[in-house]
Amino acid sequence: MDKNLSETIDRVMKDERLSDESDVRVATAPFQAEFPYERAEEAQVTRREFCNFLGLTSAALFIGTGGFAVKAALDARESESFAAAQIAGAEDLAPNSSLNFNYPSEGESAILVKTANGEYHAYGQKCTHLACPVYYSREHQRLECPCHEGAFDVATGNVLYGPPPRALDTIEVQVRDGQVWAMGRKPTGGEHAS
Amino acid sequence: MLVMINIAQLWILAATVDAALARKFSVLLALVIASAVCFLITISILRWWRPVSHRKTSTGYIRTSAKDQ
Numbered sequence: 001m002d003k004n005l006s007e008t009i010d011r012v013m014k015d016e017r018l019s020d021e022s023d024v025r026v027a028t029a030p031f032q033a034e035f036p037y038e039r040a041e042e043a044q045v046t047r048r049e050f051c052n053f054l055g056l057t058s059a060a061l062f063i064g065t066g067g068f069a070v071k072a073a074l075d076a077r078e079s080e081s082f083a084a085a086q087i088a089g090a091e092d093l094a095p096n097s098s099l100n101f102n103y104p105s106e107g108e109s110a111i112l113v114k115t116a117n118g119e120y121h122a123y124g125q126k127c128t129h130l131a132c133p134v135y136y137s138r139e140h141q142r143l144e145c146p147c148h149e150g151a152f153d154v155a156t157g158n159v160l161y162g163p164p165p166r167a168l169d170t171i172e173v174q175v176r177d178g179q180v181w182a183m184g185r186k187p188t189g190g191e192h193a194s
Numbered sequence: 195m196l197v198m199i200n201i202a203q204l205w206i207l208a209a210t211v212d213a214a215l216a217r218k219f220s221v222l223l224a225l226v227i228a229s230a231v232c233f234l235i236t237i238s239i240l241r242w243w244r245p246v247s248h249r250k251t252s253t254g255y256i257r258t259s260a261k262d263q
Contacts, residue, residue, distance in 0.1 A: 051240060054196040058236040061203035065210050065229040069222040072214030128215075166216050187217055 082184040087112055087173075090120070090180035098136035100125065103171055103182045109133060110171055112180065113154050116141065120180055123157050124169035134168065143168065196239060203232045 082104045093099050096116040103110045109125040113136050123143065125133045132147035142160060143152040150162025157168040172183040210225045 051196060054200055055236055055240045057200050058196070058203055058233050061200065061207055062229045062233040065203070065207045066226050068207070068210050068214060069226045072210075073219060073222060076217065076219060165212070 082182075084174075084184075085182050087122075087180045087182055090114075091178055096138055096141065101182070104185055110182070110185075111136060111143070112171075112173070113143070115154060119155075120173045120175065121154055121157075122171035122173045122182060123152070124171065124185065126169075127164055128159075128166045128168060129162070129164040196236060199232050199236050203229050206232070 085103055087099070087101050087103075090099055090101075090112055093112070093114045095114055095118055097114060099112045099114075101110055101112060101122075102108060103122075110122055111125045111134065112120060112122045114120055123134070127134050127145040127147065127150055129145065129148055129150055132145050134143045134145050134150075134152065136142075136154070137144045137151075140151070142154050143157075145151070145162065145164065148163050150164040151160040152158065152164070152168050153160055157170050159165075159167060170186045172186065174181045174183050206225050206229045210222060210229075213219075213221045213225065
């Protein structure tokens, strides 16, 4: 009985002494010589390495935060001047409908809305949530974002509901001799750098 | 703690991006300072808060006998 017990203990202890890697095939193939892969070393990341990695990550995040803030502040200091541009086709726009145009540059899409009572309102078309293009909903008479169901007031550009955190960028509109002109773009939702 | 600081800095970076897009420039400086404080804490942890070695006591004296250990 005692002998069996001691043999069992010996066998268990021997099994525990064996490494998990004992049955791993030895890397002897020719291609394995070019990519020496030490499995035991690969699996182990020392505390020092991990802490150093976290330290470098911390430095990178700090530099990123500072750089982004400086760039945003510098961009805001530059005086933005927008040239007036005629919105082609706006004069023929029916009430309670919209027209897409590009302003102030070709790459920046905007939306002009002629309300049911004949007023013109124009906004940057990027939703302030995740930059999906907003569209004018004739049925609800508001600007809606199709991505996450946000909605904006057509008269002010303010958020009616949904995830967008701030109002749409406003484009100033003037009617001159029956022609509709875009006069400037005003970002909304915050301060302006002096 | 280092992991938590990294997560906090990631959150600060996200807040900075959001503040810049919302043109709330007055909070940018505070966010940068907060990230700098986190970085300084990280540096202090890496530089000074090292584990004590087996041979040295926390005050720097070298242990001489097994009894001391």
